[in-house]
Amino acid sequence: MEVVPSKTNSSTTEAIPMNGGDGRNSYANNSSLQRFLVDRSRSMIDEAIANYLDIQICPSSETFRIADFGCSVGPNTFIAMHNIVEAIHLKYRDESGSTPEFHVYFNDHTSNDFNTLFVSLPPEKPYFAAGVPGSFHTRLFPKATLHIAHSSTSLHWLSQVPKEVSDINSPAYNRGRIHYTDAKHQVFEAYSAQFAKDIESFLHARAEEVVCGGLVIITLPANPDDAPPSELRTESLFDILGSCLMDMAKTVRAQFTHFLLVCFRWEEFVLLNA
Numbered sequence: 001m002e003v004v005p006s007k008t009n010s011s012t013t014e015a016i017p018m019n020g021g022d023g024r025n026s027y028a029n030n031s032s033l034q035r036f037l038v039d040r041s042r043s044m045i046d047e048a049i050a051n052y053l054d055i056q057i058c059p060s061s062e063t064f065r066i067a068d069f070g071c072s073v074g075p076n077t078f079i080a081m082h083n084i085v086e087a088i089h090l091k092y093r094d095e096s097g098s099t100p101e102f103h104v105y106f107n108d109h110t111s112n113d114f115n116t117l118f119v120s121l122p123p124e125k126p127y128f129a130a131g132v133p134g135s136f137h138t139r140l141f142p143k144a145t146l147h148i149a150h151s152s153t154s155l156h157w158l159s160q161v162p163k164e165v166s167d168i169n170s171p172a173y174n175r176g177r178i179h180y181t182d183a184k185h186q187v188f189e190a191y192s193a194q195f196a197k198d199i200e201s202f203l204h205a206r207a208e209e210v211v212c213g214g215l216v217i218i219t220l221p222a223n224p225d226d227a228p229p230s231e232l233r234t235e236s237l238f239d240i241l242g243s244c245l246m247d248m249a250k251t252v253r254a255q256f257t258h259f260l261l262v263c264f265r266w267e268e269f270v271l272l273n274a
């Protein structure tokens with residue numbers, strides 16, 4: 001038997017997770033934009049399940065398996081999973097009279113706050129729950145075991161910053177900035193190429209894991225083809241955010257230099273007074 005475990009390599013670097021817990025600055029309390037997308041996509045997902053899901057892929061005596069890739073800590077993932085289970089339930093009720101049991105797998109990076117996720121699971125959830133840590137750019141499930149793979153506002157996360165954008169000798173060098181707004185076309189191309197690689201590895205992995213006839217449901221922010229990046233509102237937000245991060249990094253660097261100076265003088269002081 002060939003076992004393909006998930007691997008972490010240079011192209012699947014672990015990212016910094018969303019803010020855990022349920023405090024003022026937590027993701028749980030600062031994700032209304034992502035919630036908006038879950039709500040807005042609901043009718044399209046309901047329609048896809050009603051029209052394209054073939055319930056023959058899972059007889060009602062078996063377990064229907066759904067995975068949410070890039071779930072973070074909730075509550076959006078719970079709402080998305082609840083909506084999907086409800087739509088499948090209606091489909092089975094109408095077409096076969098009985099419904100299978102559901103197993104939902106919550107996936108995110110290993111450093112995600114899974115404790116908060118499990119503590120806040122809705123008590124009346126209509127499914128069994130499990131956590132699956134690891135990068136969704138790798139295989140995370142055995143072959144042909146999932147009936148639905150879902151991901152909402154997560155796939156635009158790149159597995160790594162394209163090397164060229166931080167290489168001062170590259171034509172795609174982005175001068176320390178974190179985004180491609182108003183940057184040279186080489187910068188835009190470097191980010192696009194990284195996204196193409198990442199989405200390909202995501203789809204390859206899911207192609208192995210999802211049963212034939214299952215569904216892959218992806219919601220992610222995108223730009224219209226004809227809109228220049230500089231004219232998009234989200235792009236200018238990233239630009240502002242990027243310049244704040246750069247200022248913060250400069251401040252930390254300045255404080256660190258000060259700290260080194262103090263250490264040096266202290267050492268000098270100790271030597272002089274020895």
Ligand SMILES: C[S@@+](CC[C@H](N)C(=O)[O-])C[C@H]1O[C@@H](n2cnc3c(N)ncnc32)[C@H](O)[C@@H]1O
Nearest residue numbers: 034070071072076108109135136152153154157
């Ligand atoms: C903006 S949050 C979206 C969370 C949730 N789906 C929602 O709608 O609120 C993006 C999540 O994707 C996760 N993520 C990013 N890259 C990932 C990867 N390669 N593998 C697993 N999770 C990843 C992040 O850790 C983060 O929790």
